[in-house]
Amino acid sequence: MEKSFENEPDRITVNSFLNSSKPIRIKLYRMLKNNNAYIFKGLTDAHIVLKEDEKILFDDFCPDSILSIGYLPHPGAIYSIEVSCKGMTTVKARTTVPEAINCKPYFTFPDEYWDISKYLVKLDSFSIPSIDRVSLWITTYKMYENNDIIQYNELYTNNLFVDKTNRVAGMDIKNEVVGSIYYDGFLRIKQKNLSHLGMLIFTPNFVYSSGVVMPDSRQKSIMVKLITASAEYDQYNKTLFEQKSMIVYDNDISSIFYQPKSVYCNIENGLGIFAGMSEVDYICELPKADD
Structure with a gap:
């Protein structure tokens, strides 16, 4: 991320697409401020609670920044995640894995x-x-x-x-x-x-x-x-495409009207995406x- 003089707190980032044909894989990061710029590093030793409907799939500390579970998400089920780490705000998210068209x-x-x-x-x-x-x-x-x-x-x-x-x-x-x-x-x-x-x-x-x-x-x-x-997968990828498509050149007079496009995020109190798909x-x- 570019240099910033805003004082954003450290945030937990969760990135995962729950695919009904692939085992669950969740990537964790932490956003840190470093010399007026922000960097992302892998988040380790976070406590993760992952549920399928009301069934607990994982409830423990993850020593790595990637949580991999040999478990295929079930179409039609609702998934929720909660990630906490000492000194940082706990984040939450929910999504549904849809049945395939x-x-x-x-x-x-x-x-x-x-x-x-x-x-x-x-x-x-x-x-x-x-x-x-x-x-x-x-x-x-x-x-x-x-x-x-x-x-x-x-x-x-x-x-x-x-x-x-x-x-x-x-x-x-x-x-x-x-x-x-x-x-x-x-x-x-x-x-x-x-x-x-x-x-x-x-x-x-x-x-x-x-x-x-x-x-x-x-x-x-x-x-x-x-x-x-899912609605989360759809909005994330649509807004990501729109952001990447907004190319503004230095000598383009229209740049004075440029408004950055926000990418959809469903991580409560954090950053990233937790979305279902088939x-x-x-x-x-x-x-x-x-x-």
Whole structure:
């Protein structure tokens, strides 16, 4: 963090995404002031109380700054955490791990294998969990024969129910199905639009930093990830994206109106994020060049 002349107290920071397909992992830090600047260090020997509904999963001192438990969070359960450390204010947080949204995926490819602008991903028949306050995030990845994975940075679609937070307009038309508007890195469908979501069609595209778009013969498949986001996960990632997107240059006259974007935090008396989520992956093998 930059130099500051504000006198903020030392704070406990808790960072954790509770994923229904991964063991629980919680990172702990402490914020300290150092020569008019703030630094973060791992917090050790903190007392942690972690609960699933009313069941205690952990109640002890953690000698490390990372608490790892070989336990998968249960969809539909409510999780709470309380972290205390001598000389610092106790922090608390709550979240819910939502049941995963599923769908029926379809992948279509053009007759011309190398015409990547006509790859289409179709997602249909979404199953929406009954729990309130969940949103859907969709990301897509290039998967290679050596197991490397690269996220597509442009997703073209003209679906009205996709949130406009990361929408970029004015690009070349990809094809007549998805139009000329792309979304930077992800598609987000907020809670109020989920019940209206029918078939979602999009074209994933990867643009190199040089601006060049080219086929990749090493790619073997496409992976589409559906993230069912709790309200906490949704607001944290949305506001984090908005903050990182607010680039202001020194010679930009608009900088005089700049207002920093706050990143959502649900840690009472502290900093960080404690949020639930569920993931579903759909993988489609690409046709071979000689098919």
